[in-house]
Amino acid sequence: MTENEPVLKLENLQKYFTDESLKDRILGRDVSPVRAVDEVTIDLYENESIGVIGESGCGKTTLLRTLMGLYKPTGGEMYYNGEPTSEFSKAEWQKYRRNVQIIFQDPFNSLDPKFTVRDTLKEPLQVHGLDNHEERMHRVLEEVQLNPPEQYIDRYPKQLSGGEKQRVSIARALILEPEVILADEPVSMLDVSTQASILTLLSNLMEEKGLSMFYISHDLSTVSYICDEINVMYLGRVVERSPTKKVLREPKHPYSQALIDAIPVPDPHYNRERTKIEGAALDPVDLGEGCRFRDRCPERMDICDIKPRFVDVDGESIASCHLYYDHESADPAADIDERRLASGSTTSGVEATGKAGDN
Amino acid sequence: MSEQPILELDDVTIQYRTAGGMLTAVSDASFTIGKGEYFGLVGESGCGKSTIAKTLIGALDDNGQISSGEIRYKGEPIQDYTEKQFNQELRWKEISMIPQGSMNNLDPIEKISNQAIEIAQVHTDMTRAEALERFEELFEVVGIQKSRIHDYPHQFSGGMEQRAIIALALFLNPSLIIADEPTTALDVIMQDQVFKYLDEIREEGGASMVLITHDISLVFESCDDIAIMHSGQIAETGDIETIYDDSRHPYAFMLKGAFPDHRYPDRELEIIDGYPPENMGEVNYCTFVDRCPYAVDECREMAPELEQWEGTESDHLVACFRSEDAYEEHQRSMPESDSESTEVHGDD
Numbered sequence: 245m246t247e248n249e250p251v252l253k254l255e256n257l258q259k260y261f262t263d264e265s266l267k268d269r270i271l272g273r274d275v276s277p278v279r280a281v282d283e284v285t286i287d288l289y290e291n292e293s294i295g296v297i298g299e300s301g302c303g304k305t306t307l308l309r310t311l312m313g314l315y316k317p318t319g320g321e322m323y324y325n326g327e328p329t330s331e332f333s334k335a336e337w338q339k340y341r342r343n344v345q346i347i348f349q350d351p352f353n354s355l356d357p358k359f360t361v362r363d364t365l366k367e368p369l370q371v372h373g374l375d376n377h378e379e380r381m382h383r384v385l386e387e388v389q390l391n392p393p394e395q396y397i398d399r400y401p402k403q404l405s406g407g408e409k410q411r412v413s414i415a416r417a418l419i420l421e422p423e424v425i426l427a428d429e430p431v432s433m434l435d436v437s438t439q440a441s442i443l444t445l446l447s448n449l450m451e452e453k454g455l456s457m458f459y460i461s462h463d464l465s466t467v468s469y470i471c472d473e474i475n476v477m478y479l480g481r482v483v484e485r486s487p488t489k490k491v492l493r494e495p496k497h498p499y500s501q502a503l504i505d506a507i508p509v510p511d512p513h514y515n516r517e518r519t520k521i522e523g524a525a526l527d528p529v530d531l532g533e534g535c536r537f538r539d540r541c542p543e544r545m546d547i548c549d550i551k552p553r554f555v556d557v558d559g560e561s562i563a564s565c566h567l568y569y570d571h572e573s574a575d576p577a578a579d580i581d582e583r584r585l586a587s588g589s590t591t592s593g594v595e596a597t598g599k600a601g602d603n
Numbered sequence: 604m605s606e607q608p609i610l611e612l613d614d615v616t617i618q619y620r621t622a623g624g625m626l627t628a629v630s631d632a633s634f635t636i637g638k639g640e641y642f643g644l645v646g647e648s649g650c651g652k653s654t655i656a657k658t659l660i661g662a663l664d665d666n667g668q669i670s671s672g673e674i675r676y677k678g679e680p681i682q683d684y685t686e687k688q689f690n691q692e693l694r695w696k697e698i699s700m701i702p703q704g705s706m707n708n709l710d711p712i713e714k715i716s717n718q719a720i721e722i723a724q725v726h727t728d729m730t731r732a733e734a735l736e737r738f739e740e741l742f743e744v745v746g747i748q749k750s751r752i753h754d755y756p757h758q759f760s761g762g763m764e765q766r767a768i769i770a771l772a773l774f775l776n777p778s779l780i781i782a783d784e785p786t787t788a789l790d791v792i793m794q795d796q797v798f799k800y801l802d803e804i805r806e807e808g809g810a811s812m813v814l815i816t817h818d819i820s821l822v823f824e825s826c827d828d829i830a831i832m833h834s835g836q837i838a839e840t841g842d843i844e845t846i847y848d849d850s851r852h853p854y855a856f857m858l859k860g861a862f863p864d865h866r867y868p869d870r871e872l873e874i875i876d877g878y879p880p881e882n883m884g885e886v887n888y889c890t891f892v893d894r895c896p897y898a899v900d901e902c903r904e905m906a907p908e909l910e911q912w913e914g915t916e917s918d919h920l921v922a923c924f925r926s927e928d929a930y931e932e933h934q935r936s937m938p939e940s941d942s943e944s945t946e947v948h949g950d951d
Contacts, residue, residue, distance in 0.1 A: 299790035405878040406648075435647040436817065436861045440872030462790060468868030489868050506795040510820035510862045512843040518802065519795040524760035 249326045250287040251424055251456050252311070252344075257284045258319030259303075259310050279528040280306040282480035283320065288424065293450060293457035295471035295488065297464055297503075301525055303480040304460045308428055311458060312346055313337060342372050345417035349429040351409035355401040361385070361412055362397045365419050372420060384415045389445060407438035411445070418449065425450075425457045431466060443469040465507055468492060476500045479528040479536040486561040496563040499537045535565070543567055607678055609779050609811045610636040610659070615672035615682075617654050619664065623883065628654040630835040630886040631672070633909060635918075636779070636828075639808045643822030643843070644815045645858075646832035649879055652815045656783045659813070660700050661689035677778070695726045696775040701768055701782040708768055709756040715767055716752040719774055726775060741770040745800045762793030769800060776809065783815045798825055819862050823847060828918075831855045834879035834890035837909060841919035849919075851912055851926040854891045856933060889923070897929035 260277035268275050280303045288294055298304050309315050311322070313329070322329045324340055332340065348354035355364060365381045374380065385393035388411040401409055410430060417425055430446065431439045447470055450457055459470050467474060468488045476484040476497060484497040495501040506519045521540050528536070534549040535541070541548070547566045555569045556562055617629040629651040636642045644652045657663050658674070661684060674682045676693065684693070702708050710718055716735060723734035739749035745766040747759075756764055765785065772780050782801070786794035802825065804810060814826055822829050823843050830840035831854065839852040850856045860873030877894040889895070892902040901924050909920040923929065 299792065407878070436819075437647060437858065437873075437875035438878070439863075440861050441874045441876075443872070444874070464791075465863040465865040468865070469863070469872070492865050492868055502792060504865065506791045507865050508791075508794075508818065508820035508824050509866065510823050510847075510859070510864050512823045512847050514866075516824065518799040519792055521792050521796075524762055524793060 248290060250289050250323070251325060252286075252288040252458075253323040253326075254284055254286045254311075254320070255323070256320035257307070257310065257317050257322055258282060259306050259315055260318045276530045277318075279480045279531075281310060281317075282528070284475075284477075284480075284482055285320075286475060286482070286485075288456050288458060290423075290456055291450070291454045292473075293447075293459055293471045295459045295461065295467045295474035296477055296482075297461055297467060297474050298477035299462055299503075299525060301479070301527070302477045303528070304462075304477055305428065307477075308346075308426055308458070308460050311426055312344070313340065338372075342420050343422050344424045344426060345420060345422040346426040346428065347410075347413050347417050347430045350433050351406060351413050352401075352433065354413055355409055357401050360398050360400055361390075361404075361415075364412060364416055365397075368416065368420050374420070380419055384419045387418060387449065388412070388415045390415070405438075406434050407442060410434060410438075410442055414442075414446065414449070418453075421453075423456060425455055427457055427459045427470075429461045429463070430459075432461065432463060439466065440469075446470060464492065464504060476503065479525060479531065481536055481564065483537065483565070484561060484563045490560050494561070496557050496561045496568065497537075497565050498541045498543045498567070500563075502540075502542075547571060606638055608635045608637050608675075609640070609677060610813070611673075611675040612655075613673040613675070615655075615658075615674060616670045617651070617658055617663070618668055618670045620666040620668070625670075625884055627670075627835055627882040627884065627886050628667070629658075630882065630890070631906065631908075632832070632835075632837050633672075634828075634830050634837065634840055636811050636813065638778075639805075639811055640828060641805055641812045641814060641826040643819075643826035643829040644813055644832065645817065645819050645822055645829060647817060647879065649834065650832040651835045652832055653783055656700070656781050656813065656815050659779075659781055660694060660698055661686060690725075695722055695777065697777055698779045698781065699772040699775070699777040701765075701772045701780060701785045703784045703787055709764065711756055714753050714755055715771075719752070719771060722771065722774060738770065738774060741773055742767070744773070744803070745770045746796070760793075761789055762796055765789060765793075765797050766800060769797070773804065773810070778810055780804075780810050780812045781815070782812060784817070785814070786821070787816070787818075794821075801825060819858065820864075831858065835882055835886060836890050836906065837920075837922060838891065839919075839921045839923075840909070841912075841915070842917050845915060845917055845919045849915075851921045851930050852891075852923045853895050853897050853925075853929045853933065856930065895929075897925050897932060899925060 259281040260279050262275055262277040264275045284307060286294060296304050296307060306315065310317055362381065366377055369377050369380060381397065382393045385396060390396040390408065390411050404412065431442050434442060443466060459467065461467055471488050474486065474488050474491055475482045476499065478499045484491065484500045491500055492504060495504050502519060502521045509516050520542060523540055533551045535552050538544050538548040545566060552564045552566045553569065554562055554564045557568045612632055612634050614631045614633055615629060616627065616631055618625045618627050644655065646652050658669060669682045673680050709715065716738060719738040720731055720734050723729040738752050742749045742752055747763055747766055759767060786797050789797065814822060816822060826843055829843050829846050831838045833854045839846060839850055839855040846855065850859060857873050857875050861875060863872060864870065875894055880890060880893060882890060887905050889902040889907050892898045907922040907924050909922045912919040912921045
């Protein structure tokens with residue numbers, strides 16, 4: 245698959261929000277934008293699932309909404325099968341929306357309470373003018389293991405449990421036979437006993453249908469069940485990209501380390517130290533060009549006021565941190581600049597090693 | 604435990620009046636919390652854990668009632684206390700509460716210091732100056748600059764606001780703190796910051812705590828004892844090591860197996876099919892029966908009682924007719940435990 249083009253390709257994608265009032269404009273005042281997503285570069289290949297992990301406010305939801313086409317990027321480009329989305333016509337957007345489907349976080353609010361399962365599944369079929377409604381609906385309900393479909397198809401959301409609702413959301417995303425699934429914390433609202441079954445279902449469906457997935461979450465302990473590779477995001481920027489198991493075992497960026505060290509461990513015999521990180525993340529406004537994590541980072545150095553480059557730390561992990569490159573020697577081979585990252589050569593190398601480790 | 608326990612629940616049943624009849628939220632629940640002990644109450648949504656929390660501070664919804672059983676605080680039955688008694692005798696100075704960290708537990712238009720002063724004036728005879736001094740001390744305990752007691756709630760981040768609430772909960776030196784999902788709305792780093800301070804309070808040995816949560820890992824890290832609830836019934840209770848090493852109720856060991864542990868990213872997660880029932884009227888069956896792979900007819904005919912698990916000296920209680928066989932069957936069905944070899948988190 246590495247020879248192929250990525251299904252979705254984000255190149256220095258940027259989404260800034262400017263809250264500029266009319267008065268500011270008249271007086272010619274500059275308002276600093278909120279840099280919700282700041283130069284994010286990610287490639288998503290066929291049948292690959294990539295996680296984006298971060299705390300609230302790190303820009304992961306903005307990124308997802310930009311991917312859905314709900315926000316227009318303020319910079320950079322998004323390519324779908326090689327075509328830049330900024331030049332899409334209305335018809336091309338419709339096609340994009342059919343092929344890129346989303347599963348929302350909250351199954352309790354993302355289903356219309358006045359729609360039966362049938363209505364929920366039928367709507368996308370009608371919008372996109374597909375036929376064989378009944379057959380498609382039955383098949384998709386079987387795929388998400390709501391068996392027998394007849395028993396579920398006329399129910400309203402209130403007649404479904406949380407896990408069943410989330411299965412309906414997944415069915416709604418799958419019924420158009422998309423190429424890409426965008427999943428926004430699909431298990432975080434579910435009880436732990438149902439979480440596992442939804443995760444298993446999602447990863448089996450990915451496999452069977454050759455889907456690609458962007459999986460967005462704050463929960464690092466469940467992400468390993470879905471994603472091959474994850475991007476750790478902090479205040480709008482990706483700070484580390486590693487195979488999932490690698491980042492859990494050996495996080496490279498100080499922020500990834502802090503994040504993983506703070507995950508509670510369900511084992512009373514394990515003595516975990518509480519976090520040493522102080523304070524909370526700031527708003528991504530006027531933070532300058534330096535590393536976004538520098539004010540909370542235990543490893544802070546003077547150089548951190550300069551924007552860190554992405555470097556290949558050990559052939560698997562890529563981190564944007566000054567700790568991992570020699571600033572004296574200007575050896576260009578040691579760096580990975582964004583162009584090389586975007587071309588996918590490094591990412592696919594990472595992926596190949598990650599896959600080999602899995603099996 | 605020769606010392607007087609702080610809190611005892613004895614066969615407590617709590618019901619809500621609904622249009623469809625009496626909904627039983629908590630059914631014959633019993634547990635005991637000793638002085639200085641941190642007690643974790645764990646279960647999924649709707650299991651009745653928050654109903655217990657509300658009952659303990661006399662804040663049960665209007666249609667709720669304690670139908671039977673006894674709740675004793677320091678030996679004194681409190682289940683029939685009136686609102687006035689709760690206010691005068693218990694709230695804040697004896698039992699305080701840390702509610703869910705959902706950012707709206709403080710009055711948004713009142714400085715935090717004024718909210719503290721109000722609590723002091725209603726519940727104690729502290730002067731204004733004494734109250735402020737005490738509150739400043741507590742801000743330092745929870746790691747916020749003392750000058751910030753005069754801030755408004757919106758000036759704090761989520762984690763700081765939750766710590767300010769902890770300062771309020773500690774303010775009048777209560778013997779029991781009820782923390783209902785105190786960090787659920789917080790990010791993991793902030794959650795850890797909050798628990799760092801809860802640890803410190805525990806080391807000082809001042810207060811006991813009931814930690815109510817769906818997250819079993821928080822309890823395993825921070826509590827002494829644990830009770831696991833399923834749909835109104837307490838399935839199993841004991842000290843955390845015993846429950847971790849040797850849980851016997853099918854729900855308890857399955858819940859443990861369903862919980863992801865980032866140290867073992869390859870471990871298969873246990874799936875518990877189905878969902879908890881809605882219990883109307885008297886609950887004379889095990890509420891886990893429809894989800895339990897080990898259930899027999901007996902489980903539908905009467906409710907299992909919490910009984911001492913043989914072979915342990917500690918207070919390890921299990922409410923299951925089939926605890927022995929179920930555990931063995933479960934062990935046999937497990938794939939070979941190779942989790943140790945796939946451990947990835949090679950810390951320390």
